[in-house]
Amino acid sequence: MATTNLKEADAAIGLEGGPVVDASRRAMLAEFWYYFRQNRGAVLGLWVFLLIVAVAILAPVIAPHNPTAQVRGAFLVPPAWEEGGSWDYILGTDAVGRDILSRLIYGARFSLFIGVVVVTLAVVVGVVVGVIAGYFRGAVDTVIMRLMDIILAFPSLLLALVLVAVLGPGLMNAMIAIALVLQPHFVRLTRAAVMAEKNRDYVTAAKVAGAGNIRLMFKTILPNCTAPLIVQATLSFSNAILDAAALGFLGMGAQPPTPEWGTMLAEAREFILRAWWVVTFPGLAILITVLAINLMGDGLRDALDPKLKRS
Amino acid sequence: MFRFLIRRLAVLIPTFLGVSIIAFAFIRVLPGDPVMLMSGERVMSPERHAALTRELGFDRPIWIQYLDYIGGVVQGDFGSSIVTKRPVMDDFLALFPATLELSICAIILAVAIGVPFGVLAAVKRGSWLDQSVMGFALVGYSMPIFWWGLLLIILFSGVLQWTPVSGRISLLYFFPPVTGFMLIDSLLSGQAGAFKSALSHLILPTVVLATIPLAVIARQTRSAMLEVLGEDYVRTARAKGLPPRRVIGLHALRNALIPVVTTIGLQVGVLMAGAILTETIFSWPGIGKWMVDSVFRRDYAVVQGGLLLIAGIIMVVNLIVDVLYGLINPRIRH
Numbered sequence: 001m002a003t004t005n006l007k008e009a010d011a012a013i014g015l016e017g018g019p020v021v022d023a024s025r026r027a028m029l030a031e032f033w034y035y036f037r038q039n040r041g042a043v044l045g046l047w048v049f050l051l052i053v054a055v056a057i058l059a060p061v062i063a064p065h066n067p068t069a070q071v072r073g074a075f076l077v078p079p080a081w082e083e084g085g086s087w088d089y090i091l092g093t094d095a096v097g098r099d100i101l102s103r104l105i106y107g108a109r110f111s112l113f114i115g116v117v118v119v120t121l122a123v124v125v126g127v128v129v130g131v132i133a134g135y136f137r138g139a140v141d142t143v144i145m146r147l148m149d150i151i152l153a154f155p156s157l158l159l160a161l162v163l164v165a166v167l168g169p170g171l172m173n174a175m176i177a178i179a180l181v182l183q184p185h186f187v188r189l190t191r192a193a194v195m196a197e198k199n200r201d202y203v204t205a206a207k208v209a210g211a212g213n214i215r216l217m218f219k220t221i222l223p224n225c226t227a228p229l230i231v232q233a234t235l236s237f238s239n240a241i242l243d244a245a246a247l248g249f250l251g252m253g254a255q256p257p258t259p260e261w262g263t264m265l266a267e268a269r270e271f272i273l274r275a276w277w278v279v280t281f282p283g284l285a286i287l288i289t290v291l292a293i294n295l296m297g298d299g300l301r302d303a304l305d306p307k308l309k310r311s
Numbered sequence: 312m313f314r315f316l317i318r319r320l321a322v323l324i325p326t327f328l329g330v331s332i333i334a335f336a337f338i339r340v341l342p343g344d345p346v347m348l349m350s351g352e353r354v355m356s357p358e359r360h361a362a363l364t365r366e367l368g369f370d371r372p373i374w375i376q377y378l379d380y381i382g383g384v385v386q387g388d389f390g391s392s393i394v395t396k397r398p399v400m401d402d403f404l405a406l407f408p409a410t411l412e413l414s415i416c417a418i419i420l421a422v423a424i425g426v427p428f429g430v431l432a433a434v435k436r437g438s439w440l441d442q443s444v445m446g447f448a449l450v451g452y453s454m455p456i457f458w459w460g461l462l463l464i465i466l467f468s469g470v471l472q473w474t475p476v477s478g479r480i481s482l483l484y485f486f487p488p489v490t491g492f493m494l495i496d497s498l499l500s501g502q503a504g505a506f507k508s509a510l511s512h513l514i515l516p517t518v519v520l521a522t523i524p525l526a527v528i529a530r531q532t533r534s535a536m537l538e539v540l541g542e543d544y545v546r547t548a549r550a551k552g553l554p555p556r557r558v559i560g561l562h563a564l565r566n567a568l569i570p571v572v573t574t575i576g577l578q579v580g581v582l583m584a585g586a587i588l589t590e591t592i593f594s595w596p597g598i599g600k601w602m603v604d605s606v607f608r609r610d611y612a613v614v615q616g617g618l619l620l621i622a623g624i625i626m627v628v629n630l631i632v633d634v635l636y637g638l639i640n641p642r643i644r645h
Contacts, residue, residue, distance in 0.1 A: 041449075149322070150329035153622045155584035158602060162614055165606040166337055242455055246588055249457045250603060265458060272461050273469045280465075283458025290453040298449070 035303035042299020048292035056108040064090070065099035067106040067259045072097060076275045092277040094268065100277065103259035104285050110260040111241050111289055114175055118240035119233050121179035126186025127229065131217045133187065134194030145191070148184035156181040157246055164252045171254040174247045175240075182236045189232055193225030227304040234297035238290040245286050261286050315637050319630055327626060328381075334619040335380050339373065389616030394608050399616035403598060408491025409479060410590070410597030414582045416513060417520035422575060425525045429532025430567075433540060434559060444529060451526030456585060460519040460592040467515060474511050477594035481508040516593045520585045524578040531574040535567040542566075569640050576632025580625050 036042055055062065065071075074097040078085045085092065091100040133144040151159070156178075163177035164170075197203060198221065206220045247253035248262025256267055261282040268278035346364050347355070355363070364370050368379065383390065389399040432444040467474045475481065479493045486500035494513065497505035539545060540563055548562045549555075586599030594600065598617065605613035 146325055146329060149326045150333060153326060153330050153626050154618065155580045155587070155621065155625065157584035157587055158618070158621065161587065161603070161606060162337070162618060165609075165614070166611075238453065242453075245455055246457060249455075249588070250591065251607070262455075262457075265461070269461065272465055276465050276469075279458070279461050283455055283462070286455045286458065287450070287453060290455070291450060294449055294453050 032303050036299050039299040039302055041295045042302070045292040045295025045299065048288065049296060052108050052289055052292065053112060055105055056112050059105050059109055063099075063102040063105040064088075065102040067103045068098065068257050070096045070098055076271065076278070078275070079277050082277075091281050092275070094264075094278050095271055095275075098257075100264075100281055103264060104261070104281060106259045107261045107264065107282070107285060108289070110171070110254060110258065111244070111286070114171070114178075114244045115237040115240050115293075117175050118179045118182065118244070119237050121176070122183040122236055122240075123186055123229065123233055125179070126183040127190050127222070129183075130187040130190025131194055131222060134191035135198065135213070135217050135221070137195075141191070144187065148187050151181060151184050154181075157243060160243060160247060161250065161252060164247060169252045169255060171244075171258065171260065174244055174253040178240050178243045178247075181243075182239060185232055185236065186229065189228050190222075190225060193228060194221055197221045197224050231297060231301045231304060234293060234300055238293040238297070241286065241290055241293070316634060319633055323626060323630055327623065330622045330626075331381055331384060331619055332377070334615050334622070335377050337615075384619065389619065390612045392605075392610055392613045394605075394610045394613075399613050399620075402601065402613070403617065403620055405491075406596060406598050406601050408488075409493070409595060410586050410599060412492045412494065413513070413516055413520060413589070413595060413597060414579075414586065416517040417582060417585075418524060418575065418578060420517055420521040421525035421528050421578070425528030426532050426568075426571065429529040429571075430536055430559065430564060432529070432533045433536030433567075436537065441533075445533070448526040448529045451522045452530070454522050454526075456519050456522055457588045457592055459522060460515070460589060463515050463519065464592070474515050475508075479509065479512050479596060480505065481512075484508060516589050516595055519592070520582060520589045523581055523585060524575075527578065527581070528571065528574060532567065532571050535570045536563060539563045539567040569636070572639065573632055573636050576628060576635070579628045583621055583625060 071093065074089065074093050076095055077089050077093040077097075079092045080087045080090045082092075089099050089101070091104070093099055094103070129144055133141040159181050160174070160177040163180065164173050167173040167177070194217075203216060203220055206216060211220060244253050245260070245262030245265070248260050248264075249266045251266055254260035254263045256263055264282040265279060268275075268282065272279050346360060346367060346369055368376055371379075380390075387400055389403070391398050392402065395402070428444045432441040435441050464476055468476045480497065484497065484500070484502055484505040486496060486502065486505070489496050489499055493509040494506065497509040540559075545558060545563050548558045553562075583599070586595075586597060587603055588599070589595065590597045590599035591603050598621065602614065602617045602621075605611075605617065
């Protein structure tokens with residue numbers, strides 16, 4: 001009985017499915033897409049990002065070589081268009097004769113995987129903690145926010161570096177450390193949004209209808225706080241890729257022979273003055289990926305932030 | 312103003328205590344034997360383990376260990392390095408000027424380029440200039456700076472041979488540090504060519520470290536400027552017939568700079584994270600490289616002290632920025 005009443009109450013204030021809500025949701029998506037399309041950079045970023053996703057998924061099909069196979073007699077072969085280059089190795093080979101292009105293609109998998117795992121971890125933990133802080137306020141809120149202040153007092157890369165050093169170098173620990181240092185941003189955003197929404201009439205209505213705390217927090221309030229979270233998640237995605245690459249570069253992220261882009265750069269460092277290609281291409285891959293995501297992030301912000309809409 | 316300061320300090324102290332607990336706790340809470348971690352040894356006999364446990368004070372209750380540690384910190388004693396046996400504070404004081412010099416040069420470069428280009432982009436909104444400034448800013452913001460540094464080394468040190476690859480000054484010059492800032496010390500030493508050598512060592516690391524703050528400052532200046540340019544008082548100034556240069560320079564910029572100053576202050580954390588990578592690439596003997604080296608040497612006494620010192624610096628700088636902001640903009644004091 002109670003659940004039916006709640007469903008009715010939700011439907012009355014337009015929260016539960018049903019034809020009216022579906023239509024309005026489609027209209028919202030269309031409106032979002034309209035504003036997103038206005039930003040040419042964002043559309044370009046989206047296309048590049050989709051291309052990288054495709055490359056990552058199709059890696060075994062499109063990579064010309066095995067990314068970890070070492071070819072004797074093909075050490076530091078320059079790219080195809082340079083003198084001494086070969087079309088067998090379009091972007092050249094590294095110091096132990098591995099094809100750089102194939103390693104970059106497989107590396108896309110790691111970067112996207114890192115982004116997805118880190119952002120998921122940071123969003124889930126950050127949102128739950130943030131909702132709790134913003135909804136209950138008082139002592140719980142104070143303790144949570146002081147904790148977040150403490151994490152934010154450290155430079156994120158330094159804290160991640162030290163955490164990984166203690167947990168043990170490796171990709172999994174690097175992702176956990178990066179998620180931990182990114183998550184306070186989600187806590188702060190969610191808390192602020194929840195505090196702004198908490199005293200609105202629709203929340204009071206749901207409360208009067210008998211909704212419990214959990215339902216109010218996550219079903220009534222949270223869906224109305226998602227816009228800033230989506231933008232922050234996009235930014236965190238690119239930050240996660242950058243930080244993971246930096247940790248890989250410092251020797252604390254993914255370990256050789258993993259074809260992670262930052263780790264590839266670390267292995268290439270000693271050859272920088274002899275073989276420019278081993279250094280140039282992995283970094284370029286990082287830059288293009290991060291740039292595409294940041295372009296998308298700018299477009300998302302413009303499309304989701306009503307203050308900036310030119311209506 | 313005084314009450315505002317007190318309120319900020321009241322938040323700062325518990326945060327600092329929390330930071331100290333984290334710096335203190337992470338080697339004790341996380342997996343691994345703290346005695347092994349703190350001594351940096353992988354294999355040891357049970358007798359040596361017991362002796363070290365006593366020597367390092369790990370046999371005492373944990374809260375006494377913490378009180379002991381924080382008692383030392385308050386008096387400036389951050390423990391001693393396991394590897395070199397030198398006090399952490401001494402190493403920090405010796406290396407910090409190198410990082411400070413690099414950071415100051417980087418932030419000056421970032422402000423000197425970022426603010427004017429941000430203003431130009433806002434004034435010429437939508438023009439090719441605006442689009443290219445914002446394009447460059449986005450690239451800078453997305454830049455993996457460790458790779459950027461390597462590229463600059465390939466070009467300027469490898470191909471063109473204009474700049475040295477690493478260090479703060481050529482080994483040909485030697486003089487005692489007076490201020491710790493190589494640029495000033497080399498001038499004071501009076502040795503011919505020393506200043507030029509110090510400068511050529513400083514250029515690439517400065518550019519690399521300035522990249523991200525530069526991008527952030529340019530973007531922030533542009534959006535702050537755009538907001539201010541839409542305000543009524545700017546329209547009034549224009550309507551009065553003031554020349555555009557005066558309207559932009561005097562009426563708009565001064566108000567637009569308020570949030571920009573905060574942004575500049577908040578770059579301290581970015582600079583510290585950047586220093587870790589920049590100093591590693593250029594073998595710059597500052598605290599960023601010191602921290603990375605200590606992590607690799609498993610010198611956790613240094614890591615612990617360094618974490619606390621760096622977090623402390625960032626918190627103090629942020630407090631100063633907050634107070635400055637309160638001075639410029641009385642509204643936020645309440």
